[in-house]
Amino acid sequence: MSLNRLPKAYPCGRPRASRKARPLSEAERTELEQKLDRYQVAQSLNRSQTRGKIFGVVVGQTDHFTGPELVAKVRKAHSEIGPATVYRNLRLLLDAGVLRESLTDREGQSLYEVQRAEHHDHVVCLDCRAILEFHEVGIESLQNAVLKKLGFREVHHSHVVYAHCEYRERRE
Amino acid sequence: MSLNRLPKAYPCGRPRASRKARPLSEAERTELEQKLDRYQVAQSLNRSQTRGKIFGVVVGQTDHFTGPELVAKVRKAHSEIGPATVYRNLRLLLDAGVLRESLTDREGQSLYEVQRAEHHDHVVCLDCRAILEFHEVGIESLQNAVLKKLGFREVHHSHVVYAHCEYRERRE
DNA sequence: ATGAATGCAAAGGTTTTGCACCCCC
């Protein structure tokens, strides 16, 4: 096999898209809106219509998405909005805590998702690219103990496990 | 503050570059060489001189480095080698397990490092960008228990904590 | 009125690809 053609995907039999996160509740949406508002006030920013539209698209996302995907989604709903504006607001929403950069997919692209109240970490299936979420309190508390010992105060973290899933295992 | 000028760095007083990892031992270096050899054989790849040179530069790295940094380092030692070749070999070395993509820095760039026998995770200082390493067996075992329950078999993982350090704390 | 936000186009930076030529086995 030549260097020029390294495989990028190793498909397994896992059913696709079986993992849609639940949509935001009305309360969560309101909470995020207030978060954005507070950030805008704190930073003396304006409340623009365009930002409102982008926010609307963003909080409608249940899955993880890349920058270009967000650009496309925004553009689909509001064709007048260009990439530059989307990226400027993407960064702002990250800073405001409305979004978070949750992981890097196996192609090395950043994936973003809406910041929810309950934190979670990720498992990426190396076969079918499915992304699952997990939360284990014990891990977090051990992590915080380590950080404290090192003299740090955590702001956020990214814990991603890349793994083969049982679907592949069965075929080996 | 305008959207166009979001701050990217918040310097703290931590002394820079206080954290150099130790260089590879001769044994480790040999082990990596064999790993590469095995990979080349398994994939029916050739042993080229250029790849050897790049390997040489790579195993001389003690710190984390980005793609462009590796390009520059290789070029400095071997000016005839271009970016395309470096990137092709970077990917190959990742696939061979000689390197690993260890984390994404706060600018969103991937950082690579030599794969060592002892696994470790990372803390990134949000103030001075220092990168520290930690290893906590308890975290790993909890993680593996979770993965098993979900029906996955871990291949590798990335656990990065972004945090403020005590140096900043003291000044607040 | 003043600074923030947008839209466009252009630039920037990183990584990949096409292709002719060379090297390894």
Add this chain to the structure above:
DNA sequence: GGGGGTGCAAAACCTTTGCATTCAT
């Protein structure tokens, strides 16, 4: 000899930036 590897240049891609204009307060 045949496939793998390299080097160069060009392309592809994602993201940021400059600037004139519009919007929010």
